[in-house]
Amino acid sequence: MTTLSTTIGAIVRGDRDVFPPYLYEAYQSTRRRAPTLALVDVPLTISELTGPGPAASRVTVEDADLTRNAGTGHEAIGQRIIVTGRVLDKSGAPQPNTLVEVWQANASGRYIHKNDQWPGPLDPNFLGIGRCLTDPDGVYRFLTVRPGVYPWKNHPNAWRPAHIHFSLFGPALVSRIVTQMYFPDDPVLALDPITSAIPNDTARASLMSAYDHTVTEQEWALGYRWDIVVRGPAATPSEDARQAPPEAGR
Amino acid sequence: MSAPRPTDATSAATTLTKATVSTMAPSLGLTTSQTVGPFYSPALLRDARNVVPGTETSPARVRIEGRVIDGAGDPVADALVEIWQANEHGRYNHPLDRRDLPLDPAFTGFGRAGADDDGAYWFETVKPGAVPYDGDRFQAPHLSVTVFARGLLNHVATRLYFPDEPANDADPILALVPPHRRATLIARRAESDGNESSGPAVYLFDVVLQGRDETVFFNV
Numbered sequence: 001m002t003t004l005s006t007t008i009g010a011i012v013r014g015d016r017d018v019f020p021p022y023l024y025e026a027y028q029s030t031r032r033r034a035p036t037l038a039l040v041d042v043p044l045t046i047s048e049l050t051g052p053g054p055a056a057s058r059v060t061v062e063d064a065d066l067t068r069n070a071g072t073g074h075e076a077i078g079q080r081i082i083v084t085g086r087v088l089d090k091s092g093a094p095q096p097n098t099l100v101e102v103w104q105a106n107a108s109g110r111y112i113h114k115n116d117q118w119p120g121p122l123d124p125n126f127l128g129i130g131r132c133l134t135d136p137d138g139v140y141r142f143l144t145v146r147p148g149v150y151p152w153k154n155h156p157n158a159w160r161p162a163h164i165h166f167s168l169f170g171p172a173l174v175s176r177i178v179t180q181m182y183f184p185d186d187p188v189l190a191l192d193p194i195t196s197a198i199p200n201d202t203a204r205a206s207l208m209s210a211y212d213h214t215v216t217e218q219e220w221a222l223g224y225r226w227d228i229v230v231r232g233p234a235a236t237p238s239e240d241a242r243q244a245p246p247e248a249g250r
Numbered sequence: 251m252s253a254p255r256p257t258d259a260t261s262a263a264t265t266l267t268k269a270t271v272s273t274m275a276p277s278l279g280l281t282t283s284q285t286v287g288p289f290y291s292p293a294l295l296r297d298a299r300n301v302v303p304g305t306e307t308s309p310a311r312v313r314i315e316g317r318v319i320d321g322a323g324d325p326v327a328d329a330l331v332e333i334w335q336a337n338e339h340g341r342y343n344h345p346l347d348r349r350d351l352p353l354d355p356a357f358t359g360f361g362r363a364g365a366d367d368d369g370a371y372w373f374e375t376v377k378p379g380a381v382p383y384d385g386d387r388f389q390a391p392h393l394s395v396t397v398f399a400r401g402l403l404n405h406v407a408t409r410l411y412f413p414d415e416p417a418n419d420a421d422p423i424l425a426l427v428p429p430h431r432r433a434t435l436i437a438r439r440a441e442s443d444g445n446e447s448s449g450p451a452v453y454l455f456d457v458v459l460q461g462r463d464e465t466v467f468f469n470v
Contacts, residue, residue: 013404013469018280020403029285029401032320033459037431039469042423046381047394047409048470050344052334052360058297090277103293111289115328129293165287167294172346173334174470178398178405180284194284197403203282229278233346 024197053169064132066144076126078107078145080221089232094138101167109148170230286398302375304357310338310376311450317369321460325369333361340379390417
């Protein structure tokens with residue numbers, strides 16, 4: 001049994017009740033990459049309250065269908081799923097016209113990438129990449145196949161829970177977020193140091209999709225719903241910091 | 251978001267109600283961050299933006315070169331670097347920046363590059379103009395730089411400033427950085443090869459994630 005007791009660093013960007021620390025030794029790659037000096041608190045200026053989001057918008061309808069966007073004329077193998085949800089700010093306001101980029105392993109847990117060499121079979125009809133813009137209600141939607149669980153070398157018998165990587169710009173530079181969406185009832189989630197680095201169950205729950213039968217389409221695909229909440233230009237890190245427990249000083 | 255201007259008592263009451271509801275609405279929890287991991291490149295680099303669109307013919311064109319380095323001094327070969335900046339007149343291509351300054355719609359101000367096996371990345375863009383800080387003061391020309399990588403559970407945010415820029419001395423953000431660490435935010439001008447026609451000015455900017463000469467990262 002893998003133990004997840006680990007050294008946890010003190011350096012956190014933003015709200016330490018929400019965001020993982022940079023150093024989380026059980027996730028070995030953090031050890032040489034985590035900043036060790038305090039982040040410098042600065043006021044948000046026009047440089048952070050603007051951002052590339054509104055200009056980053058080159059997508060086609062085909063980009064959102066990962067089951068067919070390899071362009072081979074054949075469909076990817078795997079359990080077909082619909083992944084949809086809304087992009088909101090903290091006040092609940094929908095964030096329209098936001099670029100959502102995704103990437104994932106195929107149904108057997110293999111990425112098309114030169115550095116992924118474990119013997120899970122590749123699927124010639126699956127690239128594992130997609131993108132779309134949110135609609136006026138902040139809604140994104142992808143058709144894909146459920147990604148497989150895959151091994152990695154972080155510790156003995158280590159497996160990453162099934163996940164889809166998400167990258168979003170949002171309305172401002174402070175909205176920028178890269179994260180991962182997980183599936184409910186994944187047996188290896190509790191053994192995963194990357195999700196264990198998240199400071200508490202509430203924040204961890206922010207990455208869990210939910211099966212939604214109203215999204216499921218008859219004789220076609222299972223539906224999963226996952227909403228994403230990004231910082232809007234009104235939210236500042238100091239506001240977030242004020243919500244942190246008093247002992248969590250920087 | 252600004253509420254519509256009330257034109258009579260009824261709409262004023264409506265506006266007030268909306269404002270009250272908005273103030274009392276529960277705040278949603280932010281979605282947390284996870285690492286970009288090692289396999290992002292087919293998705294995020296198919297539209298690599300080493301050359302910021304709209305800069306090709308600008309006289310203010312500059313080239314940025316640097317490496318992303320870890321705490322052991324090793325290259326971070328799977329780093330993703332993004333830049334965001336104002337144009338050469340100091341205006342951001344963004345709906346919130348409505349100042350009366352020239353705006354070239356082709357110039358997005360956004361660049362995205364992957365590091366190579368040596369941890370090296372590059373951009374071609376323009377040197378931005380100064381941008382406002384508050385009513386009185388300006389910020390020195392700078393690029394906002396965001397770095398993602400396997401092992402970074404959260405991205406890091408820093409800034410690139412230009413050397414030999416007198417405005418740096420009065421920059422309100424640099425002033426918040428401990429003086430002995432400011433140099434990590436100021437690019438170095440590369441030695442010219444003597445051939446002035448050989449291309450744009452080159453600035454060198456390494457991002458050191460950890461250890462000696464660790465780059466200053468901001469809590470933004």
